[in-house]
Amino acid sequence: MRVNNFDFLRSLFALLVVIAHCYPLSGNDVSSQWIFEITNKQIELSNIGLNGFFIISGYLIFQSLVHSENLIEFYFKRILRLFPALVAILFLTTFLGYFVYDGPSLYFYNRDIYTYFLRNISIFNLQYGIKGIFEHNPYPSAINGSLWTIAYEVTMYIFISGLFWFRKNTKLVQILIFICFGLMFIIYVFLSDKIKSYSLFDLQGSHLLNLGTFFVCGSLLASLKIEHFKNKKYLFLIACLILILSIYFQFYNQVKHIVLPILILIIALEPLLIISSFGKIGDPSYGIYIYGFPIQQTLIYYFRMNTLWLIITSVIISIFCGYISWHMIEKFFLKYKDSLKLRAMLC
Numbered sequence: 001m002r003v004n005n006f007d008f009l010r011s012l013f014a015l016l017v018v019i020a021h022c023y024p025l026s027g028n029d030v031s032s033q034w035i036f037e038i039t040n041k042q043i044e045l046s047n048i049g050l051n052g053f054f055i056i057s058g059y060l061i062f063q064s065l066v067h068s069e070n071l072i073e074f075y076f077k078r079i080l081r082l083f084p085a086l087v088a089i090l091f092l093t094t095f096l097g098y099f100v101y102d103g104p105s106l107y108f109y110n111r112d113i114y115t116y117f118l119r120n121i122s123i124f125n126l127q128y129g130i131k132g133i134f135e136h137n138p139y140p141s142a143i144n145g146s147l148w149t150i151a152y153e154v155t156m157y158i159f160i161s162g163l164f165w166f167r168k169n170t171k172l173v174q175i176l177i178f179i180c181f182g183l184m185f186i187i188y189v190f191l192s193d194k195i196k197s198y199s200l201f202d203l204q205g206s207h208l209l210n211l212g213t214f215f216v217c218g219s220l221l222a223s224l225k226i227e228h229f230k231n232k233k234y235l236f237l238i239a240c241l242i243l244i245l246s247i248y249f250q251f252y253n254q255v256k257h258i259v260l261p262i263l264i265l266i267i268a269l270e271p272l273l274i275i276s277s278f279g280k281i282g283d284p285s286y287g288i289y290i291y292g293f294p295i296q297q298t299l300i301y302y303f304r305m306n307t308l309w310l311i312i313t314s315v316i317i318s319i320f321c322g323y324i325s326w327h328m329i330e331k332f333f334l335k336y337k338d339s340l341k342l343r344a345m346l347c
Contacts, residue, residue: 025139062163124203
């Protein structure tokens with residue numbers, strides 16, 4: 001078993017997203033985040049969380065692709081990782097929505113209930129609310145505003161799977177990923193404002209380019225085997241220096257897709273005492289991420305908390321639900337991720 005900090009970092013990034021959501025959900029502006037002020041209004045907590053997620057995902061998903069026997073096995077693993085917990089949260093929010101419903105008609109006669117589940121399980125045509133639920137919250141109507149990133153994640157799975165046919169040719173794969181990253185990086189730096197109005201299959205152009213570039217850089221560093229770099233400490237220090245300078249001189253957006261992947265993956269790959277053992281008790285990160293938003297909206301609905309209390313209570317409850325989701329749902333289905341490979345061997 002490899003010792004690393006991926007489980008800890010994923011959970012940390014999920015919590016950063018949960019904390020970031022507490023500001024708008026409690027009626028405060030995102031700009032009131034302390035990190036937004038100290039970074040010259042360039043970085044939000046949710047940015048760090050989502051960017052970190054996609055960097056780590058790009059790194060790990062590339063490795064999964066390389067070690068898959070075929071694309072069916074690759075996609076099967078991805079389905080087992082994403083959809084069981086997603087189905088669970090959609091069922092729970094659909095049925096428990098009864099307790100926060102203020103609509104004029106009987107709850108189960110509301111057509112939105114049924115379209116909510118069906119549209120959101122499709123991941124590409126989201127329905128954020130059910131009429132009559134959370135309509136008087138400071139951030140009205142939205143039940144789970146975290147689900148939108150799943151479509152971008154799946155899109156990158158499909159995108160990276162195009163390398164499957166070349167996976168045995170390491171140099172070619174490295175060149176192809178580098179070209180993709182270079183093109184995406186250049187377009188983001190010089191043309192990102194022009195693609196904001198473009199969308200495809202409910203995917204917003206600038207989000208796809210931003211998150212996708214982080215994902216591809218994670219895959220690039222995986223293909224280059226960053227874990228075997230001899231001078232990681234010097235690379236880390238240089239990246240830290242560039243990050244600090246970019247924040248101070250306000251060119252963070254021009255370098256973030258290079259600097260952050262290097263920093264995050266070096267931290268993830270360096271064993272750090274207790275942090276490296278974090279995964280032994282489970283991986284609550286996905287559960288934290290998808291349960292956090294509806295938990296927060298429910299707390300606001302019943303208790304009208306201020307931002308600080310919402311952060312404290314929602315973080316605690318989200319961590320608890322994350323572990324429940326892992327041990328009762330996700331872990332169970334992940335046991336079957338090698339079943340296709342085993343079946344092929346037996347045949």
